[in-house]
Amino acid sequence: xxxxxxxxxxxxxxxxxxxxxxxxxxxxxxxxxxxxxxxxxxxxxxxxxxxxxxxxxxxxxxxxxxxxxxxxxxxxxxxxxxxxxxxxxxxxxxxxxxxxxxxxxxxxxxxxxxxxxxxxxxxxxxxxxxxxxxxxxxxxxxx
Amino acid sequence: xxxxxxxxxxxxxxxxxxxxxxxxxxxxxxxxxxxxxxxxxxxxxxxxxxxxxxxxxxxxxxxxxxxxxxxxxxxxxxxxxxx
Numbered sequence: 001x002x003x004x005x006x007x008x009x010x011x012x013x014x015x016x017x018x019x020x021x022x023x024x025x026x027x028x029x030x031x032x033x034x035x036x037x038x039x040x041x042x043x044x045x046x047x048x049x050x051x052x053x054x055x056x057x058x059x060x061x062x063x064x065x066x067x068x069x070x071x072x073x074x075x076x077x078x079x080x081x082x083x084x085x086x087x088x089x090x091x092x093x094x095x096x097x098x099x100x101x102x103x104x105x106x107x108x109x110x111x112x113x114x115x116x117x118x119x120x121x122x123x124x125x126x127x128x129x130x131x132x133x134x135x136x137x138x139x140x141x142x143x
Numbered sequence: 144x145x146x147x148x149x150x151x152x153x154x155x156x157x158x159x160x161x162x163x164x165x166x167x168x169x170x171x172x173x174x175x176x177x178x179x180x181x182x183x184x185x186x187x188x189x190x191x192x193x194x195x196x197x198x199x200x201x202x203x204x205x206x207x208x209x210x211x212x213x214x215x216x217x218x219x220x221x222x223x224x225x226x
Contacts, residue, residue: 032226048225049154049155050154050225051152051154051199051202051218051220053202054199054202054203054218055225057202057203079225079226090226091225091226111226114225114226115223115225115226116223117204117223118223118225118226119154119199119218119220119223119225120223120224120225120226121154121155121156121221121223121224121225122224122225123155133155133156133159134224135222135224136221136222136223136224137222137223137224138196138197138222138223139197139204139220139222139223140197140204
């Protein structure tokens with residue numbers, strides 16, 4: 001598995017270290033976590049699956065686009081696959097930039113494009129024992 | 144007319160409906176990604192695949208008019224829900 005997807009818990013401190021730079025005065029960390037509430041019951045976990053061979057290069061392209069748009073930024077992203085229990089992070093983005101506005105903007109760009117373009121799907125496992133695919137949005141659709 | 148063999152990848156609810164995460168589709172030379180999609184949608188399980196889902200050819204998003212070559216990999220991409 002490449003650098004962008006992981007089957008285990010995400011090492012936030014490791015990602016922070018990866019974007020540290022003396023010239024960068026602002027660092028933003030975004031965590032997407034599995035939340036309990038859903039339309040039809042409490043969520044115990046979400047099972048993430050992906051088109052791995054495409055998700056890796058697609059995430060790499062998204063980060064490359066952000067780096068081109070915000071020069072001087074450093075950005076890393078990890079998306080977890082497999083079963084992620086409620087409360088744990090399914091995605092972490094760390095972004096640093098010379099100034100905070102760019103760090104926030106780059107982080108926001110990466111999460112929005114990831115949700116729009118990454119070929120990743122999720123199935124909720126409910127407390128009732130049922131499981132259901134979460135209806136996503138058409139890939140590559142409107143921003 | 145020579146025949147091409149296209150590897151079709153299926154995911155999430157589509158794979159579950161198909162009972163498989165890939166299939167092979169035989170198409171005539173010159174066929175497009177849309178032709179491949181039509182072949183997939185003709186399968187008995189494919190009722191939940193919409194008329195115009197996102198497609199990827201060789202692991203990049205592609206439009207239906209892309210002309211395929213023998214051995215290409217086409218993915219029918221269900222609505223995505225990463226993050």
